[in-house]
Amino acid sequence: MNAINKETVIAKIQKLLALAGNNPNENERNAAMERAHRMLAQHNFLTLEFDNVEQHETTIVSSASSDMIVMGVCKLYYTACYRAERRYTIYGTPENIQATIAIATWLIKAIDNEAKRYPGGVSRNSFKRGAARAVYDNAVRLAKREAEPSTIGTTAQEDKQSFALMVVRNTLVKANEEYAKTKLNLRKGPRLALVPAICLPRFKPLP
Numbered sequence: 001m002n003a004i005n006k007e008t009v010i011a012k013i014q015k016l017l018a019l020a021g022n023n024p025n026e027n028e029r030n031a032a033m034e035r036a037h038r039m040l041a042q043h044n045f046l047t048l049e050f051d052n053v054e055q056h057e058t059t060i061v062s063s064a065s066s067d068m069i070v071m072g073v074c075k076l077y078y079t080a081c082y083r084a085e086r087r088y089t090i091y092g093t094p095e096n097i098q099a100t101i102a103i104a105t106w107l108i109k110a111i112d113n114e115a116k117r118y119p120g121g122v123s124r125n126s127f128k129r130g131a132a133r134a135v136y137d138n139a140v141r142l143a144k145r146e147a148e149p150s151t152i153g154t155t156a157q158e159d160k161q162s163f164a165l166m167v168v169r170n171t172l173v174k175a176n177e178e179y180a181k182t183k184l185n186l187r188k189g190p191r192l193a194l195v196p197a198i199c200l201p202r203f204k205p206l207p
């Protein structure tokens with residue numbers, strides 16, 4: 001795939017976020033997350049090479065109030081991450097990493113802007129924690145819906161597409177897990193031995 005095609009889905013997502021603005025409410029944030037997810041899911045479906053998933057990593061700096069946002073966005077947009085102090089290493093395919101960073105950055109800024117309506121640091125921080133948790137819960141809900149699609153009230157064509165997207169998600173999750181073990185030397189914490197998805201607070205560098 002050429003570089004222009006690779007940039008297309010990121011450009012579309014960035015345009016979507018720009019149209020959503022810097023001051024969306026919770027419902028508008030959720031709607032933008034879902035639309036961006038559909039764009040990226042379709043892109044992965046059309047471009048993923050199942051026998052050769054290209055993996056990369058990048059590091060970003062984030063604040064404590066953004067933990068839940070980063071975790072949720074990684075979970076939904078097919079990446080994974082771990083934290084060392086205030087630095088997060090995000091890994092996955094190049095396009096998925098770009099999408100993750102763009103969406104997480106937009107969400108953090110939007111929530112920070114909305115928090116300014118509240119007087120005082122305590123109330124603002126409380127709002128940001130609650131809003132971040134809402135982002136995480138929405139991301140988990142959307143990811144689970146894709147990983148465990150329902151066939152109730154759906155057509156045969158919809159079932160076929162849902163199954164294809166489920167396979168894509170599982171393939172990318174497994175690629176992230178393999179990358180974590182073989183390239184990043186990470187292991188799961190004991191509490192999540194049976195959980196297939198990778199999230200940053202459940203991994204620790206090997207001693």
